[in-house]
Amino acid sequence: GYRTVLRNTLAFDPEILQRYVDFMTNPDERTAIDQFGDGDKAFGVATVMATLPGLPMFGHGQVEGFTERYGMEFQRARLDEQPDAGHVARHDREIAPLLHQRSLFAGAGDFRLYDVALDGGGVADDVFAYSNRQGDRRALIMYHNRFAEVRGVIGRSVPASVPAAAGDRTLVTSSIAEALGVPDEDGAWLILHDSRSGREWLHHGRTLHQHGLPVALSAYECRVFLDPQVVRDDGGRRLAQLARRLGDRGAASIDAAISEELLVPARSAMSSLLDATEIRATAGAALAADGQPAAPEEASVAGRLALIGDLVGDTSVVPEATASLSRRSAGLMGIVRAGRARSADRDIAAAASWLGTDRARWASSVAWMRCLSIAVVLGESAEIAADPLAWMVGWGIDEALHGTAGRLGADEQAAARVVELTCALIAISDDPLASVGAPAEALAGPIGTARAARRQEDAVEPWLPWLDASAARRASQLHEADGHWYVDRDAFDELVDALLVREVIDARQGPRAGPAIGLAAAAAAIKSRVEAAGWRVRVP
Structure with missing residues (x-):
């Protein structure tokens, strides 16, 4: 066969290959489509013809898929054939690009x-x-x-x-x-x-x-x-x-x-940080009736954050992300422990009361802080803030968190709600309670008077700028009816309570640490105002 010809030529003098003219048909032979068909065999042979050293030669009608055999004496075609569009297109797609690179194939020195x-x-x-x-x-x-x-x-x-x-x-x-x-x-x-x-x-x-x-x-x-x-x-x-x-x-x-x-172990590490076992352990330690709650397993958490950083992120920011998560975890557990004391201030008591023993609520609070630390390690803090759900979906965290909620006893709807609340906690800007629902005692003085006037104007439709975040709109089930915007009562109250827990945790970390600052009163004021307006709100 032709392999033997090539082999013998190489053994004699490879440069002779450069004189070869490679073809599938000529006027003395049957047409290419008759010999090779119009499928993979034809295009495989054409590929060999186009990539061997020497000169490739196409017979008349070969590209067009013509079936008439042309004699040297023909002055014109005897059959009225039209080019096969599919045949031509496949030549354009598979053979023509190789012909444009003939300089790579024409020589025999490195063949x-x-x-x-x-x-x-x-x-x-x-x-x-x-x-x-x-x-x-x-x-x-x-x-x-x-x-x-x-x-x-x-x-x-x-x-x-x-x-x-x-x-x-x-x-x-x-x-x-x-x-x-x-x-x-x-x-x-x-x-x-x-x-x-x-x-x-x-x-x-x-x-x-x-x-x-x-x-x-x-x-x-x-x-x-x-x-x-x-x-x-x-x-x-x-x-x-x-x-x-x-x-x-x-x-x-x-x-x-x-x-x-790389993503497989990275995603596994992310999912493990949101595992149901860890949520139960955190909640169980905080709710333990006797003794000091166990501190979060910082070494284990830091190790998994470091693995994520090594695979797909930045290991240099792992200490920062771990420290932030540790402070927030301690704050979450401290809220529940302090909330059991009679001397607990109103903020802590309200936050601890909402968390209670509901593992789904714990899941959203824990997921919020852990997702933020993961995003820091990935260098994606801006991305998670802009669209938490898209960020979660991109890393498969939404499915992991949904599964965790299910293993904690939540049904399908409640599990989806955990994901919604987590996204809202991430997306809503700082101080949503203090900036919108400040208690009456904070409205003293000239500025307070102006605020009070604004409150009166907003009595019908309270202005909630933090509902501009799509995650907040989903979590509050914001919807339009008759030209007005409404929130769902239960969904909105739950969102405000989750925000209260977030704000209480962060209010006691770093420079904001201090005594009660009226967050529970602010949360109650927001809910009362929205209820008084018939759950109708104004949004950006």
């Missing part, structure tokens, strides 16, 4: 032809496998010219004659790894991109040198690997794990698969 050693022994004579090179550009072509499947390995190229000393010639071979420029190193990896299917394969450099390139082709399958890319593992063995997972199936994108490989 290498390979035998495919079958798994059961012998050579696959129906597989054309060869590589070529121009400067830093490389290409590897494979085509299986048979209606069957084949599996094997490409090792070394067939012998090629090269000039030697004193005018003699000698036969040399090279490995597929050498031809593709892959270093013989344990940390080197080769990415092969098939321009025909769009898929990519990952191969270990040292394994290529030692064992060759595995090949698996179906009937008349053709693969065109242009510009192979060498990448290096960072020592974490992630590429090795990815290669084992992909096997010979390949991936739509190795870069995307690598990112996904």
Whole structure:
């Protein structure tokens, strides 16, 4: 067959290949579509024709899919045939781009032809496998010219004659790894991109040198690997794990698969920070009747945040994120413990009363603070503030939190509510209670008088600027009816109570730490005003 012709030519003088004219049909033969059909076989052979050294020659009507055989004496076509639009389009898509890169294929100096050693022994004579090179550009072509499947390995190229000393010639071979420029190193990896299917394969450099390139082709399958890319593992063995997972199936994108490989443990760490076991442990420690509540497992939390930072974020901010989370966790637990005391101020008592033993409420409060710390490690504080739900969905946190709520005993609707409240706690700006629902004693003096006047104006439709956040609108079930905006009574009250817990926690952290500041009264005022307005509000 033609492989034998190529092999013999290489053994004699590879430069002769540059004089070859490769064609599928000529005026003395049957038409290309008659010989090869109009499917994968035809385009596989056309790919070989377009990528071998020498000159590719297309017969008249070959691209158009004409069936009439033209004689040299013909002055015009005898049949009234129209070009096959699909046939032409496939040539444009698969063959024309290769012809535009003929400089990569036309030379024979770096052309290498390979035998495919079958798994059961012998050579696959129906597989054309060869590589070529121009400067830093490389290409590897494979085509299986048979209606069957084949599996094997490409090792070394067939012998090629090269000039030697004193005018003699000698036969040399090279490995597929050498031809593709892959270093013989344990940390080197080769990415092969098939321009025909769009898929990519990952191969270990040292394994290529030692064992060759595995090949698996179906009937008349053709693969065109242009510009192979060498990448290096960072020592974490992630590429090795990815290669084992992909096997010979390949991936739509190795870069995307690598990112996904990193995301798996990162997402697992994120989900573990929101696990039902941790919510129960936090709530259980805070609600314990005897003794000091156990401190959060800072080392465990810090370790998981560090893992997230190492995989997909920034490890330098882990201490900051851990410290912030630790303060908030201690504040949450302290609220419940202090709330049991008769001397508890109104803010703490109200926050502790709302949390109670409802694990779903605990889940939203814990998820709020942990999501913020995760976002800090990821460098995505702005993204989570702008659209918490989209951020959660992007990392799969919404599903993890929904599942956690379910394991805590919440039904489907209540679990979705936990996600809603968490998003609202993240999205709503600072001091929503103090800025909107300040208690009456805060309205003294000239400024207070102006505020009081505004309150009177807002008696019918209270102005709630923090409802501009889409997460807040969902959590309050804001809806329009008859040209007015309304919130759902139960949903709105629950949102305000959740905000109260958030504000009490943060009011006792850092520079804002101090005694009661009337947050419970502010929350009660907001709810009373909205109720007095018939749950009708004004929003931005």
